[in-house]
Amino acid sequence: MKGGEEEQTGVFRKEIAELISKGDMRRLLEKSAELHGHICPYSAYGVKAGYIAMRELGIENTGMEEVVAIVETNNCFSDGIQLVTGCTFGNNGLIFRDYGKTAVTVARRDGTAIRIALKPGFDESIMEKYPEASALFEKIVARREEATEEEHMRMRQLYTEMGFELLEVPEDEMFIIERKKIKVPDYAPIFTSERCSFCGEKVMASRIKERDGKPACIPCANADYYEMNGAGIKEVGGENG
Template identity: 55%
Template sequence: MEKIGIVKSEFEKPVNPEKMKEYESTLVIDEEYARGLEGLEVGQSLQVIFNFHLIDDYKLFGPKRIGEPRGVFASRSPKRPNGLGVTAVELLAKDGNQLRVKGLDAIDGTPILDIKSYSKLMDQVDTDTDHHQGHHQAQPRTEIEKLIEDNDLEKLLLKAGELHGHFCPFVSLGVKAAAYAMQELDVSSQGMEEIVAVVETNSCFSDGIQYVTGCTFGNNALIYRDYGKTAVTVATRDGTGIRLYLENYNVVDENYPEASQLFDKVIAQRNGSAEEEERLNKKWQQIAFELLEYPIEELFKIEEVEIDVPDYAPIKEDKFCSECGEKIMAGKEVTIEGEDYCVPCMESNYLQLDGRGLELIGHV
C-alpha cells in the first residue's frame, strides 16, 4: 500500500482518543491524488483509513481501555496485524488538496491510505437479530459500554432521556460527567457493586449518572450524600475514584438567558402557559445536546480522589411485621419486647428522599 497523504495534528503522540476526537485535524493529500477529492462537500461524513506507523508489532489478545480483555478483531486496538486504523470524521473545510476535519484520532504525521464517503445505507448494520438479542440478554450493558468506549455522548443522552423522561441541561451534564469518569478509570459495570457512584444531589444530574455508570439505588452501587452539590464521585472497590464538581454552575444562565427565564416561570413558579412549557422543552433539548460539545474542563472541576467505599450490601434474614404480617427488609424493623414491627404500623420516624432532599419524617 502507498500513502495518499499525511495527517497534520497538534497531537505528536497518542492520548485519550476521546480527547483527540474533540480537536480538528488537517488531511494533506498528495498532489497526484488531489483530483480524487472532487465532489466532497463541507458537512459530510468521511471514513479515513490510515496506518499506525509507529506500531511495529501486534497483539492478538489483551486488555482494552474499557471492559474485559478480548481479541484484537473485537477491539479498536492499534496493535493490529496490518496496522490499519479507520475513523469517521466530519469535513469542516476543503482548500485544494487539504481537508480540515473533526473527529480524527490519529497523531501528527500519520500516513493516510484512503478516504471514503460515509454512507448510512452501506455502513450502518441492522443488529436487530436473534444473535444480538441473545447476547444483549446475557450482557445487558453491552450497548452502553460501547457508547462509552466510543465517547458517543449524543446516543448516551438519547438513551438516558428514556429513563429521565425528557432532555434537560442537567441530565446532559450527568451523562457527560459519568462517561468521562468511566473512561478515565477504564472500568465497566455489571451492576454488582464493582464500582460505586457517590452523588451529592438528587437533581436531574443523578439520572445521567445512573444511566451511564449502571450504579443505581436498586443494585446498591449508587450512594447518595445529601450535600446539595452538583457533583459525583465514581470509584472502584479499592477506593480509587474521580470526582467531578460542576464549577461552571452558571453556564445555562449566562449562555441561555431565555431558557433560564422560562425555567423560573414554568418550573419554579409553576405559572407558565402550555406554549411557554413547550418552548422550554425545546430550549432544554437544544441546550442539553449543545452542552455535550463543551470541553469538560470548562464545566467541571475534576479531581483524582481516594474514598472509603462501603462494604458490599449485606444479606440478612428478613423479618415480618407482627401487626400487618408484611415482610420487612432486614435492619428496618422496629423491635418492641421481642416482637418485630414495620415503621408504618409503629408510626415511627423515618427518612424520605424526595424533591426537597433527604428529610426526616416524624410522627411524634
C-alpha cells in the same frame, strides 16, 4: 438461554458500554432521557460526568457493586449518572450524600476514584447564554406559574438543544476533575426478613421495630423513619407518616 450470551456479564449494558467506548455522548444523553423523561442541562452534566468517569476508570458495570457512584445531589444530574455509570438506587451502586452539590465521585472497588464537580459560575454563564430558556425556567419551574402549552413546548425544545450543546463544551471548562483514592463503602449487607406481627408483611430485619413487645414494621410501630424526596433526606416522625 442456558450458557447463552445472555448469561455473560455485562451483556445487558453492552450498548451503553459501546457508546462509552466510542465517546457517543449524544446517544447516551438520548438514552438517559428514557429514564429521566426529558433532556435538560443538568442531565447533560450528569451524562458527561458519568462518561468521563467511566472512560477514565476504564470499567464496565454489571450492577454488582463493582463500581460505586457517590452523588452529592438528587437533581437531574443524578439520572445522567445512573444511566451512564449503571450505578443505581436499586443495585446499591448509587450512594447519595445529601450535600446539595452538582458533583459525583465514581470509584472502583480498589478505591481508585475520580471526583467530578460542576465548576462554580459555569451554570450562571449558561443561563446568561440562554436567556429565553432561563426566563421560561423561572416562570414554569421555579415560580410554578401557569404557562401555555406553547411555552412548555418551547422550554422542552430549548432544554433539549442546550443539553446537546453542553456535551460539546470542553471538559475542563465545565468541571473540576480530581483523581483520588477513597475508602469505598462496604457492599450492601444482605438482611434476613422478619414478619410484622400486625400487618403480616415481610420486613428487612434491620428495619424491624417493636410494638407491645412484638416485632412490628415501621408504620405499624408508628416509628420515625427516613425519607428521600425532592427536599433531600429527611427524618419523618411516625405520627406524621
